Amino acid sequence: ETGVTQTPRHLVMGMTNKKSLKCEQHLGHNAMYWYKQSAKKPLELMFVYSLEERVENNSVPSRFSPECPNSSHLFLHLHTLQPEDSALYLCASSQEGGADGYTFGSGTRLTVV
Amino acid sequence: GEDVEQSLFLSVREGDSSVINCTYTDSSSTYLYWYKQEPGAGLQLLTYIFSNMDMKQDQRLTVLLNKKDKHLSLRIADTQTGDSAIYFCPPKGRRALTFGSGTRLQVQP
Numbered sequence: 001e002t003g004v005t006q007t008p009r010h011l012v013m014g015m016t017n018k019k020s021l022k023c024e025q026h027l028g029h030n031a032m033y034w035y036k037q038s039a040k041k042p043l044e045l046m047f048v049y050s051l052e053e054r055v056e057n058n059s060v061p062s063r064f065s066p067e068c069p070n071s072s073h074l075f076l077h078l079h080t081l082q083p084e085d086s087a088l089y090l091c092a093s094s095q096e097g098g099a100d101g102y103t104f105g106s107g108t109r110l111t112v113v
Numbered sequence: 114g115e116d117v118e119q120s121l122f123l124s125v126r127e128g129d130s131s132v133i134n135c136t137y138t139d140s141s142s143t144y145l146y147w148y149k150q151e152p153g154a155g156l157q158l159l160t161y162i163f164s165n166m167d168m169k170q171d172q173r174l175t176v177l178l179n180k181k182d183k184h185l186s187l188r189i190a191d192t193q194t195g196d197s198a199i200y201f202c203p204p205k206g207r208r209a210l211t212f213g214s215g216t217r218l219q220v221q222p
Binding site: 004006033035042043048050055056090092099100101102103104106 | 212214
């Protein structure tokens with residue numbers, strides 16, 4: 001039991017679709033993250049939310065839109081994606097200043113057709 | 114460029130020891146972590162070491178830190194087939210952990 005739950009586990013969407021990925025953490029952490037893991041690239045940080053405020057955006061395309069309504073929930077809204085956006089999207093949470101590192105969810109495997 | 118360098122691949126026989134090495138460029142991290150990722154799964158925190166320590170042992174795992182050389186290693190004793198996975202040693206970047214490509218450990222029976 002990771003304490004971080006991601007849904008759905010798998011998603012297939014067309015390039016004109018709009019979908020959302022959901023992440024929920026039950027650990028009382030105050031920071032949440034989206035990472036993208038492609039087959040041939042290192043794990044890439046997409047977004048960081050600390051105390052519900054977005055503090056970093058690593059020049060991710062605008063077709064990815066994060067939302068963090070509270071410290072327990074994180075969404076990634078997707079629209080007009082490209083086939084190269086197919087990847088494993090991982091959510092993580094942490095306690096800022098803590099020693100325990102990040103707790104990751106199992107990820108959403110996204111395929112854009 | 115990447116903040117961490119690791120060998121991409123390591124193959125060992127079951128029962129042998131595995132040593133996974135990591136060289137990082139940022140020396141300001143208070144804690145240094147080792148993560149494991151099994152196929153199709155998320156990342157699992159294995160262990161971590163405080164930056165003012167040079168060794169930490171946790172059952173089959175031994176972490177060694179050479180802060181002067183910015184070198185971190187993970188030794189797995191009595192490696193099992195269940196240890197086959199990708200291992201990451203992400204330093205703390207400006208606001209978040211920065212992951213490299215990881216080291217894929219293959220354990221042969």
